[in-house]
Amino acid sequence: MTIKQLRAFVAVAQTLSFAQAGERLYMSQPALSLSIKALEDGLGGRLFSRTTRTVNLTPEGHALFPLARRLVAEWDNVEDNLRQHFTLRRGRVSIAAMPSFAGNRLPSMLMHFRERYPAIGITVHDVINEQVVEMVRNRQVELGITFEPASDLSMKFKLLYLDRFVAVVPRDSPLIECTKVCWEDLQTYPFITLQRPSAVRVMLEESLSIGGQKLNVAMESHQLATIGRMVGSGLGVSVVPSLCIQQMHELGAHCIPLANPVIERPIGMLTKADHELSVAAQALADILEQLSV
Template sequence: MNVRQLRAFVAVAQALSFAQACERLHLSQPALSLTIKSLEQDLGGALLARTTRSVSLTPEGETLLPLARRLLADWDNAEELLRQRFTLQRGNVAIAAMPSFAGNLLPDALRVFRDRHPQVNVTVHDVINEQVLEMVQHRRVELGVGFEPHAHSVLQFTPLLLDRFVAVVARGSALAERAEITWQQLLDEDFIALQRPSAVRLLLEQSILEQHGRLTVAFESHQLSTIGRMVASGLGVSAVPSICQGQMHELGACCVALKSPGIERQIGLLSLPEHKLSAAAQALKEVLIHYPWAVPGSIA
């Protein structure tokens, strides 16, 4: 039993006329008769009682008619739903992004996506970099944005921008007056860091270990916004990705170029190479790849 057979049966059953059903379905009468006959053969008995003057439903035909109508309605609804999703008239897509990106750069790109596809719902999970990798790998989201993973990662990485770390200091401090500062000058102050297992924290520790030894931390927090407020209040200094500069300025802190060593890392799009993206996820991926990324409040 297939959709074509059901449509033919319902058309005849509703009109009780092969001629009228042929007009509705744009079929010849022999073709319609053959379709009905094949349906009856598949099901094992007559569904229509036909004479030279009339057409009527058999008891089995009476049983099938409401079922066939519901099946066709469900089929049409499913067909329309998928058509709308493929044409992005509706749909859903989930993306995971580390907070520094989700809170500073992603909203502008999502505005572009929303303008193009206003009926597609987007869910953003702002989680630490390690959770971004995990959510993509376990297919809890289709796309992620984070730091470039290690060489043996199963994830596909598409670079979006190269981010350089900057120092975060209180606006009234002597360090805020400098054009750039060294790590040694920064580490002479109380240091405020993201808590482990933050990728930012681990990257900073690894990058300065050779020249400056282990990172000594006075304060820790899970949130960049808390770190910005702590620095602005004069509790210490920090270092964050440059994409957070706008956020740090809004929180009352000041960002200064940082050297010796300069620390930078690629930020990009993460996905599973063997996983076929939905139409909505593919459209979002195209926006993110081609968006002209620029770090807000960049230090010259």
């Protein structure tokens, strides 16, 4: 059975007229008759008893009618549902993003997406860098926003921008008058940073070790917001990606460019190399790329 044959059968069964059914389906009567005959041949018996004046359902036709009507309705629902997905009038997209991005740059980007595609639902997984990579790898999400991971042929990374790390100090710190802060000066104060296995923590330690320096940690936390509040309260200093500057200011801290060494890391979109994005996910990826220029 084909959907065309079922539509023809339902139309004739509802109208008990080949002429009216043909008009409803925009089909000629010969074409309609051929569809019904093909359906009957395929099933192995007659579905209509026909005379020159009347058309009636056979017992087998009566048995098929409610089933065929439901199948056609379900097909139409599926077709409409998919069409709405393809035209971005329905759907959902899941994205994983590291906290520094999810809590700072992502909300304004999602606002642009919602303004353009208000019917698309969005799920955001605010997780550490390593979990972003795992969620993309395991197909739990279609898109990930992360620092560039180690080379992996199963993954595809698209650069959005380079992020330069900045120093975070209390607003009453003597360092606030500096246009730049070097690590040597910064580490004379209690240093507050993210706990392992945070990618930010690892990057800081690796960058300092290249120059023979060591990260002397006085306090640590799992959340950037907590670190910003701790620095703002005068407990110490920190270093965070520059995409956190606004967040740090809101938490009562002050950000200053960092020098010796300058730390830069690529941030971008991560996808599975062999996975074609859904229409909704591709639309979100396009907006993320446009707004990162």
